[in-house]
Amino acid sequence: MSAIAAPSPxxxxxxxxxxxxxxxxxxxxxxxxxxxxxWLLLATAGLTAAIVVIVCLAGDAGxxxxxxxxxAALQPVALLLPVAGILLVTSEWTQRTSxxxxxxxxxxxxxxxxKLLAGCxxxxxxxxxxxxxxxxxxxxxxxDADGVWSFSAGLFLQDLFYVVTAMITGIAFGALxxxxxxxxxxxxxxxxAWAAIGSLSFMQKPAEWLDSTQTLDPMTDRLLSGGEWxxxxxxxALWMALPLxxxxxxxxxxxxx
Amino acid sequence: MLPSMIxxxxxxxxxxxxxxxxxxxxxxxxxxVTGFLGPNGAGKTTTMxxxxxxxxxxxxxxxxxxxxxxxxxxxxQRVGILLDASAQHAGRRGREVLAVSAxxxxxxxxxxxxxxxxxxxxxxxxxKRVRQYSLGMRQRLGLAxxxxxxxxxxxxxEPANGLDPxxxxxxxxxxxxxxxxxxxxxxxxxxxxxxxxxxxxxxIIGHGRIAAQGTRDELLAGxxxxxxxxxxxxxxxxxDGAGLSARSQGDGGFxxxxxxxxxxxxxxxxxxxxxxxxxxxxxxxxxLFFDLTGNEAAHPAAAAADTPDLEPVR
Numbered sequence: 001m002s003a004i005a006a007p008s009p010x011x012x013x014x015x016x017x018x019x020x021x022x023x024x025x026x027x028x029x030x031x032x033x034x035x036x037x038x039w040l041l042l043a044t045a046g047l048t049a050a051i052v053v054i055v056c057l058a059g060d061a062g063x064x065x066x067x068x069x070x071x072a073a074l075q076p077v078a079l080l081l082p083v084a085g086i087l088l089v090t091s092e093w094t095q096r097t098s099x100x101x102x103x104x105x106x107x108x109x110x111x112x113x114x115k116l117l118a119g120c121x122x123x124x125x126x127x128x129x130x131x132x133x134x135x136x137x138x139x140x141x142x143x144d145a146d147g148v149w150s151f152s153a154g155l156f157l158q159d160l161f162y163v164v165t166a167m168i169t170g171i172a173f174g175a176l177x178x179x180x181x182x183x184x185x186x187x188x189x190x191x192x193a194w195a196a197i198g199s200l201s202f203m204q205k206p207a208e209w210l211d212s213t214q215t216l217d218p219m220t221d222r223l224l225s226g227g228e229w230x231x232x233x234x235x236x237a238l239w240m241a242l243p244l245x246x247x248x249x250x251x252x253x254x255x256x257x
Numbered sequence: 258m259l260p261s262m263i264x265x266x267x268x269x270x271x272x273x274x275x276x277x278x279x280x281x282x283x284x285x286x287x288x289x290v291t292g293f294l295g296p297n298g299a300g301k302t303t304t305m306x307x308x309x310x311x312x313x314x315x316x317x318x319x320x321x322x323x324x325x326x327x328x329x330x331x332x333x334q335r336v337g338i339l340l341d342a343s344a345q346h347a348g349r350r351g352r353e354v355l356a357v358s359a360x361x362x363x364x365x366x367x368x369x370x371x372x373x374x375x376x377x378x379x380x381x382x383x384x385k386r387v388r389q390y391s392l393g394m395r396q397r398l399g400l401a402x403x404x405x406x407x408x409x410x411x412x413x414x415e416p417a418n419g420l421d422p423x424x425x426x427x428x429x430x431x432x433x434x435x436x437x438x439x440x441x442x443x444x445x446x447x448x449x450x451x452x453x454x455x456x457x458x459x460x461i462i463g464h465g466r467i468a469a470q471g472t473r474d475e476l477l478a479g480x481x482x483x484x485x486x487x488x489x490x491x492x493x494x495x496x497d498g499a500g501l502s503a504r505s506q507g508d509g510g511f512x513x514x515x516x517x518x519x520x521x522x523x524x525x526x527x528x529x530x531x532x533x534x535x536x537x538x539x540x541x542x543x544x545l546f547f548d549l550t551g552n553e554a555a556h557p558a559a560a561a562a563d564t565p566d567l568e569p570v571r
Contacts (some may be wrong), residue, residue: 011362013331013334013364014329014330014331014334014335015330015331016330016331016363017330017331018331018361018362018363022360022363023361025360026357026361027359029357030357033349033350033353033357034346034348034349035348035386036348037348053299054552091346095344095345095347095348096341096343096344096345097344097345097346098344099311099340099341099344100338100344100345100358100402101361102310102311102333103309103310103311103332103338103340104358105329105361106326106332106360107327108330116463142385143441161326235563252450254313255311255312255313256306256311256319
């Protein structure tokens with residue numbers, strides 16, 4: 001038997017297009033099979049553990065509740081994981097693997113969808129990891145007082161929402177710019193820029209609706225009111241949905257070189 | 258006639274007001290190797306990217322296996338593509354590159370190991386990151402990648418670039434074997450010598466337009482006869498006496514616009530001792546190629562160095 005491809009009539013598998021589940025699995029694999037991707041994820045996990053330890057050691061005894069520790073654990077996740085999302089898209093361009101990816105799957109929208117799904121899977125996994133870390137820390141470091149474990153399903157869903165939207169925002173920025181460095185810089189500069197803009201008195205009101213750092217901040221602390229949800233969704237429309245739509249259009253239309 | 262595997266009809270592409278590819282029409286049939294020849298910047302790469310659905314034509318049509326490439330449900334199992342050997346993630350291991358694509362198109366991951374061996378990359382090379390690969394190794398990895406899905410059609414852009422002479426011979430044999438068993442191969446090159454040994458058909462492109470196409474034998478024939486003698490002056494007068502038009506090649510030999518037999522008769526009549534006599538294969542083709550490439554063809558080494566998209570720039 002020869003290992004070389006034998007030109008043969010198309011087998012049944014050639015008639016089936018790769019399913020979204022398989023493509024999502026491939027995208028998750030691509031996030032972890034390069035040194036840069038793997039270290040980014042390990043660094044996120046490490047920081048999550050470290051920040052929980054710091055809060056346990058340095059914080060007041062009253063702060064050592066499951067809810068507070070989880071809120072702290074989610075900060076590195078929400079900060080670093082979007083970079084993995086950015087790289088998931090931009091590395092296809094900077095490393096020029098898009099030539100291979102889109103030759104194998106010509107429907108670019110399907111590839112993007114798989115990247116978004118992979119990002120969501122990673123976001124959920126990271127949230128669960130944060131829950132586990134915060135749980136262990138609470139069991140070890142919290143006092144016996146009542147209420148250290150008080151938590152609600154609604155808050156957990158908000159945590160998931162917080163991390164997953166951060167991840168999607170990263171992918172959207174990556175798709176919009178297609179180059180890693182500007183996308184990462186933009187992701188980190190925006191909150192600072194908003195802080196500066198929001199300090200101008202006439203911008204205070206719009207910032208309450210448009211600055212996603214401000215609108216999403218209470219997400220991990222308490223259940224949001226209807227008004228707070230409205231602000232969160234408006235800011236996400238601006239910083240997540242709009243870049244995603246523009247990036248989607250760009251990825252589908254751009255000429256590959 | 259068998260259906261053609263690759264077909265372009267009036268394919269045209271404009272970029273920034275410049276026409277990169279203009280009215281390119283050719284076809285590739287099963288069991289053949291087609292050499293797509295032209296100097297750098299002639300439009301080979303753009304044509305191939307339009308074939309693979311990666312670039313949208315501004316005019317004309319490209320079909321593969323009878324339809325649009327993008328309409329193939331799982332193209333990786335029908336068409337093997339190597340567009341740029343350097344377009345791989347530098348931080349990914351060689352075997353992993355193949356394994357990721359194997360998973361994408363739904364073939365078992367052990368195909369990755371089989372193909373690494375098939376293209377002469379051992380297990381330790383498979384464990385190395387692509388960053389550490391030479392261009393020749395990347396070409397081998399790219400060829401393995403193209404063969405992953407046991408395709409019927411191969412589309413290879415400058416696959417010989419960076420290969421050593423032994424590697425080039427190996428690749429020629431692999432492609433010949435693939436075509437002999439019914440496969441269809443389209444491979445591009447900017448060097449005539451690289452493809453004339455393997456291609457059945459040649460499509461020559463320059464400045465975005467097809468300059469010539471046909472079977473290799475058709476294109477290589479009709480070049481006249483090359484002849485040399487111990488005494489060049491007497492040879493020239495013998496040829497003149499027979500009424501044959503001859504051009505001095507500058508090395509004591511002549512390129513004669515006649516069949517070898519006529520030249521032999523002329524030499525016999527003139528009593529000249531010949532040291533060489535034979536058909537001038539490809540002289541016409543070489544001249545055509547030279548006209549297309551200008552000075553570049555005279556310095557193939559310089560031309561080879563001038564392929565920016567095949568060299569890692571980072």
